[in-house]
Amino acid sequence: MLAAFFLLISAAAAMACQLCYEAARQMVTIGQRLDMADRVVLAVPLEGTNQHRIVEVVKGKAVVGDIIADPVTSLDPATAPGSDPCLLVRDPHASQWSSLGSIRAEYADWLRQLVSTAFVKGDRPRPTWPSNMQTSSTLSYAGWRQRIALVLPYLETSDPLAAQIAWGELARTPYATVDVARSQIDAAAVERWLDDPKLASRHAAYTLLLGFVGGPADVARLEQHIEAAWSSHDATNLAATIGADLELRGPSRVGWIETMYFADRSRTMPEIEAALLALNVHGEANRTVPRQRVIQAYRAFIRERPPMAGFVALQLADWDYWDAATEYAALLKSNTIADPASEFAIVNYLQRAASANAALE
Structure with a gap:
């Protein structure tokens, strides 16, 4: 577990999904399936057959009216002639069609716009670990900004599959692009979603969103949640809550994290992980909370918890911060x-620091 955590910290691409644990645990989001597919269509089942007739083309080479005679996997048993069309994707590797569920035909143009964002050029976020379908993305920052602007109006829309797609894209977008939501979504709507127990699995993403669209009342709301979580040692959605709190309050809140989580020996491992992850995405974004302030917090963490010092080593290295080398060398020498895993992270940091210093000579 610790080895995975070190790598997750070190490879952070400021992804919101890093703060949204439940979203990150999903096998593949629907948005990722759309990106990976070579063909995406809306099709209706033909009565008395296993065939489907294409009614909308979202992506790839296909023609409205064509019949899909190949077997379709993962079909909802409730799907029947006369129901909403199925969202079908064709896996280019398996050369077969899969159904992602039913969606009203009126969403076809929105889906076309959504998949087109994958081709927007620009800087790409650094890959996250593990580099697989859960976290990897071919989208650039420019593409993500367009995509988030597209999905925001469809969060919790009346069509269940459209709402799921919108939430999934919000949950996996790079943190640095979520600021698109400012002034584009009503904080009151986000508050309603957070108060809805039926949406509990989506609360981490919506909590993070609240940090961008909320106001003074939401500062108080988040503080109450953090205080309750601190008292009960509850780490559920804690990373997202701290991340949103930092977004609303700025660097002045970092000292509180140092005192309440790093210096407090009663904190559990999940709580410490959550605090570090929240600081990590802000340090990577280097906007609301300057990276330099996050580095100072990491140095405080090393001093307060020497046995855990490796938790932040690889992230410091990724930020080309080498002033902790003497401290890390002393920790290794003192056993x-x-x-x-922590020793590996520190050794890796020291090796990279030596290479960086040699390059300057």
């Missing part, structure tokens, strides 16, 4: 670091 303070007992965990092999």
